[in-house]
Amino acid sequence: MKTIQTQARYVEWLSPEDMHNTSQEWLSELKFTKDEHLFFEDLITTFTTQLIESGKFSDNKEIIDAINRSEKQNNLLIEAIKIHENELQVMVDGIDQLEEEKAYTKEHSDLIIAIAAFLKEYKSLKTQLFSIIKNIKKEEKLRHLIDKK
Template identity: 80%
Template sequence: MKTIQTQVKYVEWLSAEEMHDASKEWLSELRFIKDEHLFFEDLITTYTSLIIESGKFSDTTEIADAINKSDKQNNLLIEAVKVHENKLQIMVDGIDQLKEEKAYTKEHSDLIIAISDFLKEYKSLKTQLFDIIKNIKKEDKFRHMIDKK
């Protein structure tokens, strides 16, 4: 017996102002993440010697690759939100363009999903990176304690 999966699609009507506010919030958050990517790259560079000593180099290279991939995806999302924001005129021009307005709303819905998925992956990446650095710092501190004895 086959089970048929149906996707329930909840569509909330959003005003042009709400979509504009959401776009501004996305841009702010994505730009902040862009700065965090630079911080992460600097963090990895700073702890490179300790990372090599700890034997976690392969984990770290995977994380560094994931940071680069995340940064590229972040840049794409920033551009997509900027383009989306520029198209907002369709919603507020007072001209009934049902097809274009529906397409804009669909694009906004797709961006909600894409950004939400990106933020989930980003949070996981961030947690992994901090766990690696935390463990390396603990091991380094422990080594220094043993060396002092």
């Protein structure tokens, strides 16, 4: 007889107020991320020629494409959270709707996982982009020093 191992899953009970506050924090962070995406676009525009000239063009293009995908995913998450916030009424209306409340709680836990994964990937992309720009600036500085001699 085979035994099946299951993983215990502990679900923290969250009040509607806690879920609302969490959603507001997510929105704030994702809106800031949206502003950062605009900054990245300006940064990429500024360093376009260096990104193209670099011997690592394909790697740079992949990072830029990943940032563009990240921007689209960020917008989708913002919309999902806004919809999620609007559906909070199910939790606070005082009517026992167990299935709807359970579905809302499940959606909230799914959003927790999705946003955590998105932010982890986003921070990695951000680090990679800044590393590329840092290397470009170092190369420019080195070329400038060599040209001065």
